[in-house]
Amino acid sequence: MTFFEDCPPQVLKTHGELLLALSHLFAQGGENLSQTLSPLVKSCSAIAEHYNTSRLLQANQILAQYSETNDGEYLVMCYEFNRLFVGPNAPVAPPYESVYLSSDHLVMGEQTLAVRKFYQRENLQTIGQRHEPDDFISTELEFVAYLLSRIIETQAAKNSAKIQLYKTLYQEFWQQHLGLWLKTFAHTVSQSAKHPLFSALSEILVALSTLNAPLNTKEAPYETYAPQISRRSSSRCCL
Amino acid sequence: MKLTRRKFLGGAAAVAASSMTLFNFNLLTNSPSASAADQPSEAIKTFRNVCPRNCYDTCGMITYVEDGVLKKVEGDPKHGYTNGKLCLKGYSYPRRVYSPDRIKYPMKQSPRGSGNWTRISWDEAMDTIAKKILDLKKRYGSTLPICLDKYSGNFGIVHYGIEGTMSSIGYTTRAVGTPCWPAGIDAQTYDFGTLYSNDPEDMVNAKYIILWGQNAAWTAIHSLPFINEARERGAKLVVIDPILTSTASKADLYIQINPSTDGALALGMARYIIDNNWVDWEYARANSLGFDEWVEYVKKSITLDWASEKTGVPKDIIMEIAREYATAKPASMWVGYGMQRHTNGGQNVRIIDALGVMTGNVGKSGGGVNYGHLETWGFNYNAMVNAPPKGSKGFIGPDGKEGDRAINMNNFAHDVSAQSDPPVKMLWLACRNPGAQDPDTNAIEKMFSSMEFVVTVDSFFNKTVEMSDIVLPATTHFEDWDVMASYWHYWVGINQRAIDPLYECKSDVEIAIELSEKMNALEPGSCTFPTSGTPEEWLAKEFNPGIHQMLGINDYKELIDGPRKAKMPPASWSDGNFRTPSKKIEIHSELAEKNGLPALPIWVDEMKTPEKYPIRFMTPHPQYALHSQFQNLDWMMTTNPEPKVEIHPNLAAKYGITEGTMVKIYNDLGSITVKAHLTRTTSTNVIVAYEAWYKNSNFNVNYTLKAIPSDMGKQATGNDGLAFHDNFVMIEKA
Numbered sequence A: 001m002t003f004f005e006d007c008p009p010q011v012l013k014t015h016g017e018l019l020l021a022l023s024h025l026f027a028q029g030g031e032n033l034s035q036t037l038s039p040l041v042k043s044c045s046a047i048a049e050h051y052n053t054s055r056l057l058q059a060n061q062i063l064a065q066y067s068e069t070n071d072g073e074y075l076v077m078c079y080e081f082n083r084l085f086v087g088p089n090a091p092v093a094p095p096y097e098s099v100y101l102s103s104d105h106l107v108m109g110e111q112t113l114a115v116r117k118f119y120q121r122e123n124l125q126t127i128g129q130r131h132e133p134d135d136f137i138s139t140e141l142e143f144v145a146y147l148l149s150r151i152i153e154t155q156a157a158k159n160s161a162k163i164q165l166y167k168t169l170y171q172e173f174w175q176q177h178l179g180l181w182l183k184t185f186a187h188t189v190s191q192s193a194k195h196p197l198f199s200a201l202s203e204i205l206v207a208l209s210t211l212n213a214p215l216n217t218k219e220a221p222y223e224t225y226a227p228q229i230s231r232r233s234s235s236r237c238c239l
Numbered sequence B: 001m002k003l004t005r006r007k008f009l010g011g012a013a014a015v016a017a018s019s020m021t022l023f024n025f026n027l028l029t030n031s032p033s034a035s036a037a038d039q040p041s042e043a044i045k046t047f048r049n050v051c052p053r054n055c056y057d058t059c060g061m062i063t064y065v066e067d068g069v070l071k072k073v074e075g076d077p078k079h080g081y082t083n084g085k086l087c088l089k090g091y092s093y094p095r096r097v098y099s100p101d102r103i104k105y106p107m108k109q110s111p112r113g114s115g116n117w118t119r120i121s122w123d124e125a126m127d128t129i130a131k132k133i134l135d136l137k138k139r140y141g142s143t144l145p146i147c148l149d150k151y152s153g154n155f156g157i158v159h160y161g162i163e164g165t166m167s168s169i170g171y172t173t174r175a176v177g178t179p180c181w182p183a184g185i186d187a188q189t190y191d192f193g194t195l196y197s198n199d200p201e202d203m204v205n206a207k208y209i210i211l212w213g214q215n216a217a218w219t220a221i222h223s224l225p226f227i228n229e230a231r232e233r234g235a236k237l238v239v240i241d242p243i244l245t246s247t248a249s250k251a252d253l254y255i256q257i258n259p260s261t262d263g264a265l266a267l268g269m270a271r272y273i274i275d276n277n278w279v280d281w282e283y284a285r286a287n288s289l290g291f292d293e294w295v296e297y298v299k300k301s302i303t304l305d306w307a308s309e310k311t312g313v314p315k316d317i318i319m320e321i322a323r324e325y326a327t328a329k330p331a332s333m334w335v336g337y338g339m340q341r342h343t344n345g346g347q348n349v350r351i352i353d354a355l356g357v358m359t360g361n362v363g364k365s366g367g368g369v370n371y372g373h374l375e376t377w378g379f380n381y382n383a384m385v386n387a388p389p390k391g392s393k394g395f396i397g398p399d400g401k402e403g404d405r406a407i408n409m410n411n412f413a414h415d416v417s418a419q420s421d422p423p424v425k426m427l428w429l430a431c432r433n434p435g436a437q438d439p440d441t442n443a444i445e446k447m448f449s450s451m452e453f454v455v456t457v458d459s460f461f462n463k464t465v466e467m468s469d470i471v472l473p474a475t476t477h478f479e480d481w482d483v484m485a486s487y488w489h490y491w492v493g494i495n496q497r498a499i500d501p502l503y504e505c506k507s508d509v510e511i512a513i514e515l516s517e518k519m520n521a522l523e524p525g526s527c528t529f530p531t532s533g534t535p536e537e538w539l540a541k542e543f544n545p546g547i548h549q550m551l552g553i554n555d556y557k558e559l560i561d562g563p564r565k566a567k568m569p570p571a572s573w574s575d576g577n578f579r580t581p582s583k584k585i586e587i588h589s590e591l592a593e594k595n596g597l598p599a600l601p602i603w604v605d606e607m608k609t610p611e612k613y614p615i616r617f618m619t620p621h622p623q624y625a626l627h628s629q630f631q632n633l634d635w636m637m638t639t640n641p642e643p644k645v646e647i648h649p650n651l652a653a654k655y656g657i658t659e660g661t662m663v664k665i666y667n668d669l670g671s672i673t674v675k676a677h678l679t680r681t682t683s684t685n686v687i688v689a690y691e692a693w694y695k696n697s698n699f700n701v702n703y704t705l706k707a708i709p710s711d712m713g714k715q716a717t718g719n720d721g722l723a724f725h726d727n728f729v730m731i732e733k734a
């Protein structure tokens, strides 16, 4: 059974908000953490309370603490964000699916095109098509948030055919994409984060992944990227 | 063109997707075609590209693109020299384009060198840069405090728009010269009027080939099939090099020569040729000036014993190659760039030139003293040529003319720091990584830290980016229109935009356009760079009737069907029209003499080994990289994960160094520490490490390298070269 089977719409909505908050955080970058952290904290609290997961709560407390920090600290976090995800140095944890899952570990890999096709099933495409890889973490998160919103909508309309369609899409996307790399990505972050905010963020990504874990039929492959991640460290990531 | 995230996140970007929904999209939008998912993938499209690196081969490429994604690159079979193949570096290109390590957005570092980077918009980047330029102009009354250092990161013709960017803001300070090959260029300029080598494909006609300081197996791999064909037809291959290179290992005869003594070997050969009367008197006397004078010098001053002693080459070997080279007819020599990176490097090339002349091998198919050429480079350089804004104040040169202020590219750190009227305050770096490639890295670091502002345009985070205030993301050549010529073969190819620029990368011309718009908005008339034109239109403006005629085309678009070979005879100088003042080969060069050099190709002593630093540290070109490009890519890092220094076992034993020992290499300028690899491919007083920039590594061979000029270069390139291989050090176990 998946997490949304018996979920009240309100919880689904909160879940969607968490996805979107994460999407925004990665899309708007280190320079806008002062705007993107608070919504993340809010949605995270709601999820953590609902599922009563102490690790998520703890991680969220760290997030909350830094969401109200001073400008100097925001700058430090921004630098760390760019070191981890953007550059101009070789980023430690590039936020693109194919970097983790393709045998080449490059951007614009087969996963990128598969994700593009997935979006097309809903007549969607990325705004930065052909410039930004379609499997950018924010875009994937936005897409699943969208699918979740469709589930809520169709549930409200009691359109069972559509409900099933969107549940299947959500499930498939999670199984074939986000669910396969989010934990590896989160581990890469936690292994190299030099600021507590990003260790906490990594915890939240792991929690999100775990919440959706029943959707995953395949074991997430490990060590697909970042040779610094040892196989041993993989066991400590469950909520 | 991607909307910036701020733009689409800032607005209330509520986009209705497939049907009714109130979902607020930020990154996704409606797909134009209904049921797009059911559509098959686009057919694979092919494009023509040219590898624009500073490489002999300048390969024609076919690029395969599917759904807007570059899938693979291959050599262009229509390119007669590349012949459908690339080198290891060329095949790795998709990994360069799609490396997650690429610089993706304009970024700002505060303070410089701190590693504290923030992402900024192009608008903010241009605003910051434009304001800095205008501020410096106001403070100093000119744009001379702004210094450009651009060289060979991309040799595409449209990339001369970088120089155009600077011209369009006023007179600036320019790093002038070339670190690569200037001494040899001047040598050939004194002798023949310019550098002009035979078509390398013509090497098949040689009966004897000497590769003199040339490691083609690593640096010009596409020449080998032509050399091999000549060998199949019976030619002998001789390689002369201080290092037993991959190329040398393939030769019929390998000669390990003492570095910097190539001229002595050539003079020894000349003496033996004269003694045996194998001289082509008729050719030499008819085509050159001062030949008999030089023969007298050789007879009087040169002995085989001396040449053997000087070069470390046994006398019988000198005699053997002298006889074979003089009598093979035709015999080809290829003079590599390494051998002229000495304080007597240009003079050594002049002596080798004379050897070619005395045997009548100049102007012959299958012959030549081949060094390089620029015959196919007659483009318009349209992007480069912009008038300075009205009222611009320039530097008054020695000729009384106002213009840019030239400083020496080969002593960049020193020359930038030495400027005082006005001082240099801002650097613009493009196609160039002085942090890794310039001599005396400590001086470079110091000079950079004294700047007010540093802008670097690049694709990867290297040492120079590390020392910059703003970095701008550069497109790769697959994301750009351009045209490329070679300084070796005779082909010219078009470079199509095969894929859209990734992220927010821009070409140098696009950057110039943005800067011009910003500067003129802030201060009308402050920048003359045109602000219109598509990348393809900019390319089109580089062609002229001369180029059309040379390539046998009427329109640049014909190059999309395939690269073209210039209509030139296979043998350079076969018409005997030399471009010296006398129109003959000038064995006696008054121009050289006027420039303070010997008039004749006589022996000039090599640099003396300092007592304190008795080991020569040679840092030639690497196999897996081209200067600081390529080695950082994953394939290369897997194949060649760390730098090593090659040491002869006897030398290593002297210092207690064994295989894998970390070795400190030092002199009074600086030091590096690197792992030892014991090998007999080098001699007992020469250690070797290959220059390259490794990912996430501070390895840099130039910490011990003094900016000692080579003997020539000023005449044709503006500044003398750099004696890269006269780098003397001491070693110890680290």
Ligand code: SF4
Pocket (backbone or CB within 6 Å): B051, B052, B053, B055, B056, B057, B058, B059, B086, B087, B088, B089, B090, B091, B220, B221, B222, B626
């Ligand atoms: S680096 Fe040289 S040999 Fe290799 S692909 Fe480029 S031009 Fe060709």
